[in-house]
Amino acid sequence: MIKVRNLTKNYGNHLAVKGISFDIEPGKIYGLLGPNGAGKSTTMNILTGCLAATSGEVKVDGHDIFEDPIEAKKHIGYLPEQPPVYGEMTPREYLSFVAEAKGVPFEKSLRHVKEVMQLTQIYDVRNRLIKNLSKGYRQRVGIAQAMIGEPDVIILDEPTVGLDPAQIIEIRNLIRKLGRIKTVIISSHILAEISAVCDHVIIISHGNIVANDTLEHLEAEASRNNALIIKIKGEKEKAQKLIGGVKGVLSAEYAEENGIVTATVQFEEGADIREDIFNIFAEAKTPILDMHSNESTLEDIFLELAYGNDERNASFEIPAISDEEEETEEEAVHAKKKAEKEEDDYKPLFSSSDDEEGDE
Amino acid sequence: MIAVFKREFNSYFINLSGYVFIGVIWLFSGIFSTVFNFMYQYSNYEYVLGNLTTVLMLIVPILTMRSIAEDKRTKTDMLLYSLPLSATEVVMGKYLAMLGVWGVACLGMGLTPIVIGMFGEVNFTSAYGALLGFFLLGGALIAVCTFVSSLTENQLIAAIGGIASSLGLYLLGSLVGMLPASAIASLVCFIAVAAALTAIVYYLTRNYIITGAVGVLTVAPLVIVYLINSAIFESAFPKTVEYLALFDRYNNFLGGIFDVGAVVYYISFAVFFIFLTVQSFDKRRWS
Numbered sequence: 037m038i039k040v041r042n043l044t045k046n047y048g049n050h051l052a053v054k055g056i057s058f059d060i061e062p063g064k065i066y067g068l069l070g071p072n073g074a075g076k077s078t079t080m081n082i083l084t085g086c087l088a089a090t091s092g093e094v095k096v097d098g099h100d101i102f103e104d105p106i107e108a109k110k111h112i113g114y115l116p117e118q119p120p121v122y123g124e125m126t127p128r129e130y131l132s133f134v135a136e137a138k139g140v141p142f143e144k145s146l147r148h149v150k151e152v153m154q155l156t157q158i159y160d161v162r163n164r165l166i167k168n169l170s171k172g173y174r175q176r177v178g179i180a181q182a183m184i185g186e187p188d189v190i191i192l193d194e195p196t197v198g199l200d201p202a203q204i205i206e207i208r209n210l211i212r213k214l215g216r217i218k219t220v221i222i223s224s225h226i227l228a229e230i231s232a233v234c235d236h237v238i239i240i241s242h243g244n245i246v247a248n249d250t251l252e253h254l255e256a257e258a259s260r261n262n263a264l265i266i267k268i269k270g271e272k273e274k275a276q277k278l279i280g281g282v283k284g285v286l287s288a289e290y291a292e293e294n295g296i297v298t299a300t301v302q303f304e305e306g307a308d309i310r311e312d313i314f315n316i317f318a319e320a321k322t323p324i325l326d327m328h329s330n331e332s333t334l335e336d337i338f339l340e341l342a343y344g345n346d347e348r349n350a351s352f353e354i355p356a357i358s359d360e361e362e363e364t365e366e367e368a369v370h371a372k373k374k375a376e377k378e379e380d381d382y383k384p385l386f387s388s389s390d391d392e393e394g395d396e
Numbered sequence: 397m398i399a400v401f402k403r404e405f406n407s408y409f410i411n412l413s414g415y416v417f418i419g420v421i422w423l424f425s426g427i428f429s430t431v432f433n434f435m436y437q438y439s440n441y442e443y444v445l446g447n448l449t450t451v452l453m454l455i456v457p458i459l460t461m462r463s464i465a466e467d468k469r470t471k472t473d474m475l476l477y478s479l480p481l482s483a484t485e486v487v488m489g490k491y492l493a494m495l496g497v498w499g500v501a502c503l504g505m506g507l508t509p510i511v512i513g514m515f516g517e518v519n520f521t522s523a524y525g526a527l528l529g530f531f532l533l534g535g536a537l538i539a540v541c542t543f544v545s546s547l548t549e550n551q552l553i554a555a556i557g558g559i560a561s562s563l564g565l566y567l568l569g570s571l572v573g574m575l576p577a578s579a580i581a582s583l584v585c586f587i588a589v590a591a592a593l594t595a596i597v598y599y600l601t602r603n604y605i606i607t608g609a610v611g612v613l614t615v616a617p618l619v620i621v622y623l624i625n626s627a628i629f630e631s632a633f634p635k636t637v638e639y640l641a642l643f644d645r646y647n648n649f650l651g652g653i654f655d656v657g658a659v660v661y662y663i664s665f666a667v668f669f670i671f672l673t674v675q676s677f678d679k680r681r682w683s
Contacts, residue, residue: 048602086477088682109480120475122403124410136399137479181475 037062043092052078054243065215067234068223075243076223084114113187119178123167138185156180172203189219246341258337264301267326400489417459418501424451441509441523445530446650457558460541461551468549483678502531522652529649532662539669546676569644579629590614
């Protein structure tokens with residue numbers, strides 16, 4: 037659907053996007069994830085023809101966005117960061133204008149505009165001036181604008197920024213609905229946002245793509261790094277010996293403080309070593325004061341990929357997820373459960389001060 | 397293009413600026429016509445138009461200031477960039493909408509000669525010829541001021557810049573007599589203009605290579621031609637300035653002459669500035 041090759045964008049001396057490449061396949065919801073200033077909006081603006089690239093290639097359905105922009109843009113509906121709506125128009129007038137500009141035939145346009153308004157739930161406010169609408173409605177008018185003309189790909193730049201939680205859920209449901217019929221690309225700096233609706237995640241950091249995979253793969257990758265943290269009353273050597281004897285333990289780190297040893301134990305995938313550990317320590321009459329698993333989540337992976345890059349000097353490689361590695365059934369179930377859990381509790385974990393309400 | 401035209405044209409009547417523009421021009425047309433035609437009893441509507449050029453100069457920037465600057469400020473330009481329209485279509489749509497508003501104003505003014513005709517003899521051909529010339533003059537001026545609007549995202553700056561440009565074009569005619577006519581002076585003036593042009597190119601592109609190329613390509617031919625045959629430069633600059641004096645071209649219409657040369661001149665003037673506006677609009681995608 038969309039092919040991006042070695043896309044680079046310089047703003048003067050500042051490299052905003054550093055030679056990224058990726059493919060967008062039809063029928064999926066893609067999430068462009070990254071901290072503020074990572075190059076998400078720049079990338080999206082280039083994909084939609086709003087910005088020229090310094091070098092590289094973008095093909096939309098075989099049409100080059102730089103050589104043949106008009107054909108390419110016909111396949112794309114775009115909602116930029118700030119909804120590009122005219123305050124002095126009503127949603128109905130505005131969408132009719134967009135429909136005409138996108139070349140929707142007049143006899144179709146009335147029905148099409150009505151359908152889109154119903155889908156985005158702005159039909160009730162269709163005759164009010166856009167400048168008098170709330171931010172959530174304006175955002176929906178913006179999304180409706182992107183949907184006009186039935187483009188194959190809908191690109192939404194931070195569609196939920198500045199909305200209240202109820203509106204966020206509504207917009208998310210709308211995106212999910214859209215995802216069933218179209219290819220959708222959304223961007224966000226909030227992981228929960230992406231993991232709630234997307235099938236495929238592209239993590240961007242400092243203008244580079246640091247991960248490009250399905251949500252399931254990334255979750256599986258995250259759960260592979262799980263560790264068990266045990267606090268033991270006793271000496272370090274003894275704890276070392278006992279834990280070493282448990283089947284399935286891969287490695288362990290120990291720290292001793294005031295006669296209490298804290299052990300961080302890495303174990304084999306899918307194994308549950310808690311029972312064995314309990315038994316062994318019980319036999320040795322060494323009390324376990326605390327035992328809990330330190331689940332590494334998608335969030336940790338995101339943090340590591342998106343922010344950890346600085347220290348690692350950009351030569352960071354994505355934890356290789358090769359096809360040979362078979363996913364165990366348990367793992368898949370685990371990932372699914374976590375995805376469900378993620379969906380339930382929405383926490384804007386990485387929202388920073390500059391994602392303000394966006395009022396003028 | 398038609399979609400953009402319709403939207404823009406309607407927007408001038410939604411936010412009143414179209415009404416204000418038309419109202420002011422009709423008001424002054426009415427005042428001048430009351431004075432010249434009814435109080436002093438001249439039957440020539442051309443005189444009214446000749447005086448209206450001053451008003452036009454001040455009021456066209458008010459019409460054009462929003463045209464592109466406002467889109468930049470509200471970020472609705474992002475919509476225009478992402479729609480399957482070329483920059484030319486967008487700019488033409490906007491330009492034609494302003495021309496439409498201006499056309500409505502001119503149509504209304506077209507009633508005045510008829511009213512005058514009720515009380516005396518009016519040369520309608522000459523009056524409507526002058527009105528058409530006036531419309532074209534306004535069209536050229538709208539193109540210039542639209543270009544100014546495309547350079548900024550502040551409406552006020554767009555308006556002031558537009559008034560300054562119109563005033564410059566207005567005064568150009570009277571400036572000619574004061575300009576030195578010698579060959580070397582002309583060369584210096586041309587080089588100064590080339591330097592200004594280069595500065596504008598730099599402002600638009602922020603690219604040293606393109607700026608340098610424009611600078612060399614404008615200055616070098618001037619110097620070479622001067623070295624080969626300096627006689628060409630004799631009073632060349634005043635002549636060029638005279639050529640650019642937009643408002644002076646209109647004087648023929650006032651004398652009852654339908655100046656086809658001026659018609660072509662106004663249209664090409666407008667086309668040139670629309671071209672520049674398209675470049676300026678498209679250039680923003682590169683910054």
